[in-house]
Amino acid sequence: METGTLEQRLQALEGEVASLRKELADKTPSNMVSLICFSGDWDRLFAGLTIASGALAMGQEVHLFFTFWAVSALRLKGKSCSDGKELSQSMLGSMLPEGPAGARLSKMHFMGLGKMMMRRLMKKNGIEDIDALMKEVRELGAHFHLCETSSGLFGLKVEELEDGDSLDRCGVATFLGLALKSRLVLFI
Amino acid sequence: MPERIELNCRGMKCPRPIIEIAKAARRSSSGTELLVASDDLAFESDVKAWCETTKATLVALERDGAAVVATIRLA
Numbered sequence: 424m425e426t427g428t429l430e431q432r433l434q435a436l437e438g439e440v441a442s443l444r445k446e447l448a449d450k451t452p453s454n455m456v457s458l459i460c461f462s463g464d465w466d467r468l469f470a471g472l473t474i475a476s477g478a479l480a481m482g483q484e485v486h487l488f489f490t491f492w493a494v495s496a497l498r499l500k501g502k503s504c505s506d507g508k509e510l511s512q513s514m515l516g517s518m519l520p521e522g523p524a525g526a527r528l529s530k531m532h533f534m535g536l537g538k539m540m541m542r543r544l545m546k547k548n549g550i551e552d553i554d555a556l557m558k559e560v561r562e563l564g565a566h567f568h569l570c571e572t573s574s575g576l577f578g579l580k581v582e583e584l585e586d587g588d589s590l591d592r593c594g595v596a597t598f599l600g601l602a603l604k605s606r607l608v609l610f611i
Numbered sequence: 612m613p614e615r616i617e618l619n620c621r622g623m624k625c626p627r628p629i630i631e632i633a634k635a636a637r638r639s640s641s642g643t644e645l646l647v648a649s650d651d652l653a654f655e656s657d658v659k660a661w662c663e664t665t666k667a668t669l670v671a672l673e674r675d676g677a678a679v680v681a682t683i684r685l686a
Contacts, residue, residue, distance in 0.1 A: 473625075476630055477625075479630075480629045480632065480633035480661070481633070481660075481661060481665060482664065549623055549624045550624045551626075563630070
């Protein structure tokens, strides 16, 4: 069934090709990797940052979404303040670690003794320190997203967080939007 | 002659050698050759995966004592 002039048919065909191209582009796997950093444990953060740095080195676009206990990994040392916070938030603030280096080991922490031994062993083995790894991940260009609900729950303010101004404070829909486009999504 | 860059990654553990390769690659143009030496046991496997993912060519992989030296041509 052929209707219209040759020109009209050509136009229709061009339109169809354009929409198919777009569809194909949407379906082609991206080079995006998204990590949900949920745990605030030192070893889990370490694993997440190692994977993130590796993915960045492999030329991937990396998105890190910090939620719940992992938000403490974005806290700056000595910048904690109690202004305008509830008592329980201030208490949480004083108990939660400031930055990744202050986090606890998920196993064999032994009041910090286990972690001290672990760090010493890692240094001896030439394994990167967690602060250096975090810095590297930033420098290599990872995108940092902060779960707004979690940061609100803990009462965290922009000035208490590393690169607080440039942090993308977002919700689950933002993360899912990124995750659905990603080739790889990990929950750590 | 293409530009050649030597990276000594001896004593570094995963993921550091791969990060150093990526950093050098970001500073270099296509066709540049990277000579990377590493004594990390994961390196041989990792450098192959890095080349495959970034479409670089692994020109050679040679043993040098305890280390492995990879010659990479950047895509």
